[in-house]
Amino acid sequence: MALADGPLAAALRDVRFAWRGRAPFALAVNSLDIARGERMLLVGPSGGGKSTLLSLLCGVLTPGSGSVTVLGTDIGRLPGAARDRFRAEHLGVVFQMFNLLPYASVLDNVLLPLRFAPERRARAARAGVRAEGTRLLRSLGLEEQLHDGARASSLSVGQQQRVAAARALIGAPEIIVADEPTSALDRDRQTAFLHLLFGEAARAGTTVIMVSHDASLAPQFDRIIHLADVATISRGSP
Amino acid sequence: MLLRLAFRSLTNRWLTAVLTVLAIGVSVTLLLGVERVRTGARASFADTISGTDLIVGARSGAVNLLLYSVFRIGNATNNISWRALQEVASRPEVAWTVPISLGDSHFGHRIVGTTAAYFEHYRYRQRQPLTFRSGGPFRDLFDAVAGADVAAALGYKLGDHIVVAHGLGNTSFAQHADKPFVIAGILAKTGTPVDRSVHVSLEAITAIHVDWQGGARIPGFTTTLEQVRDLDLTPKDVTAALIGLTSRTAVFRVQRAVNDYAGEPLTAILPGVALQELWGIVGTAEAALAVVSAMTVVTALLGMATAILATLNERRREMAVLRSVGAPPRIILALLLAEAATLTAASIVVGSLLLTIALLAARPIIDARFGLYLPLQAPTPRELLLLAAVLVGGVAAGLLPAVRAYRMSLADGMTVRT
Structure with a gap:
C-alpha cells in the first residue's frame, strides 16, 4: 500500500483541540513527527493531556483545527465511519487497564479487531486466524489452556495486559498505541512486558507509540518526548 | 462474533436479564390474558340469546x-x-x-x-x-x-x-x-x-x-x-x-x-340491538382493562430501559474497548438495540408460555364459575399484532439507553471520562 511507504508514521501540525463542558481543557500541538518503525515514549504527568493526544492520533477525537496525518492520511478529514475503519486497520491500542471484554474468552478478545478490519484479518488468516491468535498469545507467555476456556476477567492484570498486546498486534497493524500499558505492573513485569511487545513489534516493523508518566522506562525506547515540549495545555475558560 | 459477544455480555448479567424478562413476561401475560378474556366475554355475551326476535x-x-x-x-x-x-x-x-x-x-x-x-x-x-x-x-x-x-x-x-x-x-x-x-x-x-x-x-x-x-x-x-x-x-x-x-x-x-x-x-x-347497547356500557370497563394492561407493558418496558441504562456506566469500559478496536458508534447503538430486542422477544415467549400454563390451570375454574369459555388456541392475528407492538415498544424503549451509549461513546472516545 502506497500510503504506508511514506517515511512518517504520524505527523501533527498546528493541532488545536478543546474539551468543552464543566472542566474546559485545551490542547495545542504545533508540530510532532513520528517515524515509521520508531519506538517512541511520550512522557508527561497524569491528567496532562497524554490520553487526549493519543485519542487524536487514533482518530477517536478530531482536532478543532490543524491536521493529524497518520500513514499519509489526514484522518481529521475522514468521515466518522472511515476513521473508525482506518483505526481498525492500521492501529492497535493498549490501555492502562480494563482492556478486555470481561465476559469473552481470551481468544475472542484477541480476534475482536479483525471483525472491523478485513485487511488485518486477511493478513492474520495466512496461518489461520485462530492459529495466529494462539501463536501471539503463546509468544507473549500465556499458556494455551487459558486461550479458549477462561473468561478474560479471570486473568491476572499482567496476563490481561499481555492479551491486550496480542490483540493490538494481531494482523500486523502499522502502529501500536499504548496508554500507560505497564503502570499496573511491577517493575520486573514492566520490563518483561515491554520486551515481549517490542519483540513482536520488531518482527513486523511496527511503530510503537507509548505514553507514560514514568520516565524510567526511557532506556528501552528509541526516542523520548516530554509532552510539555511539544504541547501546550490550558485549563479553565478557553 | 459480535452477536455472540452481545449474548455473552447479556448472560454475564443474567440475574438482571432474567428479572427483566420476567417483569415484561408477566405484563405480556396480562396483556394477552385481558385480550383473551375480552374476546371470550364478548363472545359468550353475544351468544347468550339467539333466535329470539x-x-x-x-x-x-x-x-x-x-x-x-x-x-x-x-x-x-x-x-x-x-x-x-x-x-x-x-x-x-x-x-x-x-x-x-x-x-x-x-x-x-x-x-x-x-x-x-x-x-x-x-x-x-x-x-x-x-x-x-x-x-x-x-x-x-x-x-x-x-x-x-x-x-x-x-x-x-x-x-x-x-x-x-x-x-x-x-x-x-x-x-x-x-x-x-x-x-x-x-x-x-x-x-x-x-x-x-x-x-x-x-x-x-x-x-x-x-x-x-x-x-x-x-x-x-x-x-x-x-x-x-x-x-x-x-x-x-x-x-x-x-x-x-x-x-x-x-x-x-x-x-x-x-x-x-x-x-x-x-x-x-330487539335482543341483538339491546345486547350491543349493553356491551357498549360493559365495553367501557373492558377498554379500561385493556388500557391498564397496556400500561403495565409500558411500565415493564421502561423498567427494561432503566435496567439497561443502569448498566451503561459499568459498560463504558467495554464500549471504549470496542471503539478502540475500530467499532463505529453505530455498532454500539446496534448492540444495545439488539439487547433490548432480545430481552423483549424472550419476554414475549415467556409471557405466552405463562398464559398457556395459566389457562390450562384456570380454564375449568373460569368456565365453571363465570361461564366464560376461554379457548386454548394459537395466537389470533390480533394477538400477534399486540405482540408485534410489544416488540416494537421494546426496541423503542431500548433506543433510550442505546442513544445514550452512542453519545457517550462518541464523547468518551477511548478514554473513559468519569
Missing part, C-alpha cells in the same frame, strides 16, 4: 329489560298482564311466545316460571337449542328443570326434591316449603344464564303463591297440594316474554304495535 316486558329501558329477562340480573320494574301477552301472541306475525315469570329463587339461583315452549325455542350460540343431559321438560305441576350449574353446584339428580324460596335472597326465611318440587330434567351446559336457573311451569308459580299476598303468607290459609291442583292456575301476569316471528321483516311492525299497546305500558326490544 323480540323481548316484551313492562315499559322500561331496553338494557334493563334485557338484563332481567335474559341475564336474570336485577328486577322487573313491573309485570305484564296475561291478557296483554295473549293479545300480542295472537297477532298473525307471531310464531311462538315463551312467557317468563321471575321472582323466586333456590339457594341464590333464579326460579324461571315458563312453559314447555322455552325448551323448544330458547336458542343460544348460533341458534343452538337447549338439550337435556338427563330427564326432560316438566310434565307434572311440581316438576322442575335445573340448569347445568345449579345441578352441579347442589348435586341434584333426577327425582330429588327441592324447596323454592320466596324472593331472591340466598337464605330466604320465606320458603314455599309446603309445595316442594321434583327434579324432572337437567339441562346440558350452555355457558349462559340458563345454567344458573331452575325452570318450573307458570302454573306452578301461581300454585306456590296461592296463599301469599304482598310477599308474605296470609295467616290461616293453607291450601294443600291436592286442593291446589283443582284451582285455575292460569297466571294473572308474567315478567316478560320471548317472541319469535314468522318473518323477520315484521319485527319493527310488531315492535311498534307492542310499544303502542293501549291496554298497559309495554316495551318490545
Whole structure:
C-alpha cells in the first residue's frame, strides 16, 4: 500500500483541540513527527493531556483545527465511519487497564479487531486466524489452556495486559498505541512486558507509540518526548 | 462474533436479564390474558340469546329489560298482564311466545316460571337449542328443570326434591316449603344464564303463591297440594316474554304495535340491538382493562430501559474497548438495540408460555364459575399484532439507553471520562 511507504508514521501540525463542558481543557500541538518503525515514549504527568493526544492520533477525537496525518492520511478529514475503519486497520491500542471484554474468552478478545478490519484479518488468516491468535498469545507467555476456556476477567492484570498486546498486534497493524500499558505492573513485569511487545513489534516493523508518566522506562525506547515540549495545555475558560 | 459477544455480555448479567424478562413476561401475560378474556366475554355475551326476535316486558329501558329477562340480573320494574301477552301472541306475525315469570329463587339461583315452549325455542350460540343431559321438560305441576350449574353446584339428580324460596335472597326465611318440587330434567351446559336457573311451569308459580299476598303468607290459609291442583292456575301476569316471528321483516311492525299497546305500558326490544347497547356500557370497563394492561407493558418496558441504562456506566469500559478496536458508534447503538430486542422477544415467549400454563390451570375454574369459555388456541392475528407492538415498544424503549451509549461513546472516545 502506497500510503504506508511514506517515511512518517504520524505527523501533527498546528493541532488545536478543546474539551468543552464543566472542566474546559485545551490542547495545542504545533508540530510532532513520528517515524515509521520508531519506538517512541511520550512522557508527561497524569491528567496532562497524554490520553487526549493519543485519542487524536487514533482518530477517536478530531482536532478543532490543524491536521493529524497518520500513514499519509489526514484522518481529521475522514468521515466518522472511515476513521473508525482506518483505526481498525492500521492501529492497535493498549490501555492502562480494563482492556478486555470481561465476559469473552481470551481468544475472542484477541480476534475482536479483525471483525472491523478485513485487511488485518486477511493478513492474520495466512496461518489461520485462530492459529495466529494462539501463536501471539503463546509468544507473549500465556499458556494455551487459558486461550479458549477462561473468561478474560479471570486473568491476572499482567496476563490481561499481555492479551491486550496480542490483540493490538494481531494482523500486523502499522502502529501500536499504548496508554500507560505497564503502570499496573511491577517493575520486573514492566520490563518483561515491554520486551515481549517490542519483540513482536520488531518482527513486523511496527511503530510503537507509548505514553507514560514514568520516565524510567526511557532506556528501552528509541526516542523520548516530554509532552510539555511539544504541547501546550490550558485549563479553565478557553 | 459480535452477536455472540452481545449474548455473552447479556448472560454475564443474567440475574438482571432474567428479572427483566420476567417483569415484561408477566405484563405480556396480562396483556394477552385481558385480550383473551375480552374476546371470550364478548363472545359468550353475544351468544347468550339467539333466535329470539323480540323481548316484551313492562315499559322500561331496553338494557334493563334485557338484563332481567335474559341475564336474570336485577328486577322487573313491573309485570305484564296475561291478557296483554295473549293479545300480542295472537297477532298473525307471531310464531311462538315463551312467557317468563321471575321472582323466586333456590339457594341464590333464579326460579324461571315458563312453559314447555322455552325448551323448544330458547336458542343460544348460533341458534343452538337447549338439550337435556338427563330427564326432560316438566310434565307434572311440581316438576322442575335445573340448569347445568345449579345441578352441579347442589348435586341434584333426577327425582330429588327441592324447596323454592320466596324472593331472591340466598337464605330466604320465606320458603314455599309446603309445595316442594321434583327434579324432572337437567339441562346440558350452555355457558349462559340458563345454567344458573331452575325452570318450573307458570302454573306452578301461581300454585306456590296461592296463599301469599304482598310477599308474605296470609295467616290461616293453607291450601294443600291436592286442593291446589283443582284451582285455575292460569297466571294473572308474567315478567316478560320471548317472541319469535314468522318473518323477520315484521319485527319493527310488531315492535311498534307492542310499544303502542293501549291496554298497559309495554316495551318490545330487539335482543341483538339491546345486547350491543349493553356491551357498549360493559365495553367501557373492558377498554379500561385493556388500557391498564397496556400500561403495565409500558411500565415493564421502561423498567427494561432503566435496567439497561443502569448498566451503561459499568459498560463504558467495554464500549471504549470496542471503539478502540475500530467499532463505529453505530455498532454500539446496534448492540444495545439488539439487547433490548432480545430481552423483549424472550419476554414475549415467556409471557405466552405463562398464559398457556395459566389457562390450562384456570380454564375449568373460569368456565365453571363465570361461564366464560376461554379457548386454548394459537395466537389470533390480533394477538400477534399486540405482540408485534410489544416488540416494537421494546426496541423503542431500548433506543433510550442505546442513544445514550452512542453519545457517550462518541464523547468518551477511548478514554473513559468519569
